[in-house]
Amino acid sequence: MKHAIYPGSFDPITNGHLDIIERAVKIFDHVTVAVLSNPQKTPLFSISERVEMIQKAVLKTSSDLTVDQFQGLLVDYAEKINAQVILRGLRAVSDFEFEFQLSLMNRRLNPNIQTVYLMSGSDVTYLSSGLVKEIARLGGDVTDFVPRHVKAKLQERLVDV
Numbered sequence: 001m002k003h004a005i006y007p008g009s010f011d012p013i014t015n016g017h018l019d020i021i022e023r024a025v026k027i028f029d030h031v032t033v034a035v036l037s038n039p040q041k042t043p044l045f046s047i048s049e050r051v052e053m054i055q056k057a058v059l060k061t062s063s064d065l066t067v068d069q070f071q072g073l074l075v076d077y078a079e080k081i082n083a084q085v086i087l088r089g090l091r092a093v094s095d096f097e098f099e100f101q102l103s104l105m106n107r108r109l110n111p112n113i114q115t116v117y118l119m120s121g122s123d124v125t126y127l128s129s130g131l132v133k134e135i136a137r138l139g140g141d142v143t144d145f146v147p148r149h150v151k152a153k154l155q156e157r158l159v160d161v
């Protein structure tokens with residue numbers, strides 16, 4: 001059984017992430033979307049809020065999908081849940097340098113786990129959580145970039161700050 005883990009911050013999930021998830025469930029037997037709990041970052045949404053937003057967004061996607069959270073080394077978590085593949089998305093050439101370094105380091109840490117990159121559709125490839133938050137903060141319309149419940153959460157949160 002081919003089990004892939006799709007790790008990330010997902011602060012919040014965007015249509016770009018969802019594009020990658022939809023492609024992944026067609027390739028792998030099981031996909032775990034794993035939200036990284038990183039104490040060094042100050043996210044807009046808590047871990048449980050991010051997990052909940054993803055769960056809601058993937059309700060109709062596939063039964064072969066789990067949403068989880070993890071701390072610490074990704075390769076250790078991947079091994080714990082028996083995932084053989086780390087899945088990442090590639091947008092522009094600018095993603096490449098960091099992703100290249102990350103995949104080689106993860107390979108060094110655990111040579112049994114392979115990193116696989118997928119490219120999203122051209123209609124969402126320019127999306128990032130950071131850009132979406134910035135647009136929402138400046139009062140722009142994010143309807144086309146995130147699921148409806150995420151848009152509502154963004155509006156609610158950005159009114160608070």
Ligand code: ADP
Nearest residue numbers: 007008009010016017088089090120124125127
């Ligand atoms: P991280 O902090 O780990 O980069 P993100 O939530 O920003 O977490 O991204 C998680 C993964 O999803 C990364 O591999 C990123 O390249 C990918 N990704 C994010 N947005 C897109 C997009 N619009 N198209 C393709 N891949 C994307």
